[in-house]
Amino acid sequence: MPLTTYVEAIRQGIWEEMEKDERVFVLGEDVGIYGGAFKVTAGMLERFGEWRVIDTPISESGIVGTAIGAALMGMRPVAEMQFADFISCAFDQITNFAAKCRYRWGAGVPIVVRGPSGGGVHGGPFHSQNPEMYFVHTPGLKVVCPATAYDAKGLIKAAIRDPDPVIYFEHKFLYRRVKEELPSDDFVVPIGKAAIRRNGTDITVITYGAMIYIALEAAKELEKEGIDLHVLDLRSLLPFDNEAVLESVKKTNKVILLHEDTQIGGFAGELAAVISEQAFEYLDGPIRRITAPNTPVPYSPPLEEFFLPKVSDVVRVARELYAY
Amino acid sequence: MKSNTLTRDAASPVILPPEKTLLDMLYYMKLTRELEFRIERKLYRQGKIVGGVYVGRGQEAIAVGSCVDLRRDDVVCPSHRDMGAYLIRGMSLRTILAQYMARKTGATRGKDGNMHMGDLSKGLIAFVSMLGDNVPVATGIALSFKTRGQDRVTLCFFGDGATSRGDWHEGINMASVFKVPVVFICNNNQYAYSTPLERQMAVENIADRAEAYGLPGEIVDGNDILAVWDAATRAIQRARAGGGPTLIECKTFRMTGHSAHDDAGYVPPELFEFWEERDPISRFERFLMDRGFIDKSGIDELQRRINHEIDEAIQIAEKDPFPEPEDCLKDVYY
Numbered sequence: 001m002p003l004t005t006y007v008e009a010i011r012q013g014i015w016e017e018m019e020k021d022e023r024v025f026v027l028g029e030d031v032g033i034y035g036g037a038f039k040v041t042a043g044m045l046e047r048f049g050e051w052r053v054i055d056t057p058i059s060e061s062g063i064v065g066t067a068i069g070a071a072l073m074g075m076r077p078v079a080e081m082q083f084a085d086f087i088s089c090a091f092d093q094i095t096n097f098a099a100k101c102r103y104r105w106g107a108g109v110p111i112v113v114r115g116p117s118g119g120g121v122h123g124g125p126f127h128s129q130n131p132e133m134y135f136v137h138t139p140g141l142k143v144v145c146p147a148t149a150y151d152a153k154g155l156i157k158a159a160i161r162d163p164d165p166v167i168y169f170e171h172k173f174l175y176r177r178v179k180e181e182l183p184s185d186d187f188v189v190p191i192g193k194a195a196i197r198r199n200g201t202d203i204t205v206i207t208y209g210a211m212i213y214i215a216l217e218a219a220k221e222l223e224k225e226g227i228d229l230h231v232l233d234l235r236s237l238l239p240f241d242n243e244a245v246l247e248s249v250k251k252t253n254k255v256i257l258l259h260e261d262t263q264i265g266g267f268a269g270e271l272a273a274v275i276s277e278q279a280f281e282y283l284d285g286p287i288r289r290i291t292a293p294n295t296p297v298p299y300s301p302p303l304e305e306f307f308l309p310k311v312s313d314v315v316r317v318a319r320e321l322y323a324y
Numbered sequence: 325m326k327s328n329t330l331t332r333d334a335a336s337p338v339i340l341p342p343e344k345t346l347l348d349m350l351y352y353m354k355l356t357r358e359l360e361f362r363i364e365r366k367l368y369r370q371g372k373i374v375g376g377v378y379v380g381r382g383q384e385a386i387a388v389g390s391c392v393d394l395r396r397d398d399v400v401c402p403s404h405r406d407m408g409a410y411l412i413r414g415m416s417l418r419t420i421l422a423q424y425m426a427r428k429t430g431a432t433r434g435k436d437g438n439m440h441m442g443d444l445s446k447g448l449i450a451f452v453s454m455l456g457d458n459v460p461v462a463t464g465i466a467l468s469f470k471t472r473g474q475d476r477v478t479l480c481f482f483g484d485g486a487t488s489r490g491d492w493h494e495g496i497n498m499a500s501v502f503k504v505p506v507v508f509i510c511n512n513n514q515y516a517y518s519t520p521l522e523r524q525m526a527v528e529n530i531a532d533r534a535e536a537y538g539l540p541g542e543i544v545d546g547n548d549i550l551a552v553w554d555a556a557t558r559a560i561q562r563a564r565a566g567g568g569p570t571l572i573e574c575k576t577f578r579m580t581g582h583s584a585h586d587d588a589g590y591v592p593p594e595l596f597e598f599w600e601e602r603d604p605i606s607r608f609e610r611f612l613m614d615r616g617f618i619d620k621s622g623i624d625e626l627q628r629r630i631n632h633e634i635d636e637a638i639q640i641a642e643k644d645p646f647p648e649p650e651d652c653l654k655d656v657y658y
Contacts, residue, residue: 097457
């Protein structure tokens with residue numbers, strides 16, 4: 001079996017849904033003739049034609065608004081933000097129109113808004129952001145952040161089939177660095193379910209996106225000194241797998257919350273509150289956060305390296321927590 | 325005036341709609357006026373409506389004239405001064421009144437208030453308060469008609485103020501680029517809350533903006549229902565036939581404050597006087613009487629019928645239950 005990259009997995013997932021369901025179409029900037037800035041939609045124009053693979057003007061709000069209108073008429077639009085950073089331009093349509101239709105008047109808005117997020121590729125302040133929390137804070141949306149090729153494919157399919165708006169953040173650092181054999185059957189990854197990436201007994205690391213690889217690498221190093229990390233990949237942030245979070249904390253009694261997003265208002269804060277409220281008696285040490293600092297994402301390599309959470313950060317905090 | 329901006333005066337079109345349509349127009353305009361009078365001047369003041377109230381007094385001809393001939397499978401995206409659109413599309417008076425009075429039987433089951441009503445089965449898309457957001461949404465609705473080869477159309481309403489928002493420009497541009505079947509209808513009532521038109525834009529007409537996006541723009545007297553009907557009918561036919569979008573600017577005037585709590589003290593009184601003389605309903609009544617379609621007693625009878633319908637609906641809606649507190653938690657997701 002050939003290995004499938006993360007980016008190819010997203011492409012396959014969309015492609016298969018388009019083959020199966022003629023209501024599914026993609027729209028966005030440069031998605032058609034160019035096949036997308038990262039080639040997620042490569043070849044789709046030729047296969048599905050210009051009215052199912054729609055090149056749009058540079059109008060993120062217009063793109064999402066258009067997707068909402070089509071979705072209200074029974075279509076299943078997949079809207080691309082060329083970079084997840086640009087989703088800020090569509091914030092209003094997503095949070096006010098799409099997120100609130102069902103609650104207000106019972107109208108489902110089955111759109112997917114997807115785009116490349118995250119740093120590590122020297123993209124600078126406007127091509128590296130992790131904007132997930134703006135949307136995690138908006139009831140009515142679902143937010144997913146796949147970390148593996150399997151999840152990338154399974155979650156894009158779940159997102160397209162979901163009757164509510166799903167914001168799908170793919171990590172651009174993983175696009176061609178992560179690959180695996182994928183099953184040939186039509187699988188989906190349910191939204192709202194976490195996955196255990198490493199079974200361990202000493203300390204739980206709860207994370208998502210590209211940071212799972214940081215946690216796994218740290219686990220390898222710590223193994224040498226007898227510290228056994230348990231790594232939980234959330235996969236979905238809204239809704240998130242509350243049960244899996246509690247179980248993983250109860251298993252090791254010590255927890256590190258790791259994400260690439262900045263610290264204040266980051267998902268780690270919410271998790272810390274949940275753990276403190278629902279599993280306080282199980283904790284044998286302080287809840288520790290490892291996140292990016294509260295700055296924009298800088299461009300210059302030494303700055304960006306400083307910004308992103310590193311294996312050495314996890315190793316250091318895990319040692320401290322182990323000794324606690 | 326830009327080259328592709330057509331202007332017509334207030335003269336009636338040469339070809340009139342059928343008599344039934346003419347009488348429907350009168351009914352729906354008068355129903356809109358009376359319903360909004362009760363909402364704003366009675367129920368709101370009696371404390372029975374706890375939230376905001378925004379009415380379209382003086383602007384009734386625009387929604388009614390443009391929606392009266394739509395097909396059932398067409399779709400309307402109203403804005404906040406287009407009550408006639410809901411009535412013509414068949415939303416019941418009880419549902420509307422229950423919506424305003426925050427009852428469980430309202431269009432949003434108490435989740436939202438006033439004009440924020442939608443019903444997909446009636447082709448009505450619920451408005452949001454971020455003005456102009458419905459413009460790209462209407463474009464997407466029309467796009468879905470085009471890509472599926474359906475000959476349905478979308479009507480999208482907004483006011484003069486909404487045309488300053490970026491979403492308006494993005495949506496109009498995309499509709500024109502994709503050539504989708506949507507008719508954009510502006511209620512240019514010359515005030516956005518307290519802000520007059522000259523603080524809103526430096527062009528003379530909203531229709532002038534059409535040229536920048538490569539779609540036809542047309543100006544009509546928004547207080548002349550036949551002028552509105554005529555322009556809308558042509559634009560709808562064009563859209564249905566694959567000719568793409570049109571922007572229709574209906575010049576009118578907001579005969580109230582922005583909302584029920586606003587006395588509009590910033591509007592020069594002579595403007596109200598000027599536009600009062602051009603009231604779309606009394607003007608159309610005179611037209612219909614001149615042409616012999618109805619007489620004074622027929623108009624009085626129509627008003628009595630409308631009063632009765634609204635009285636009945638208010639009685640029912642007032643007895644309708646409020647939502648259960650726990651309903652707050654329902655319907656966030658499917």
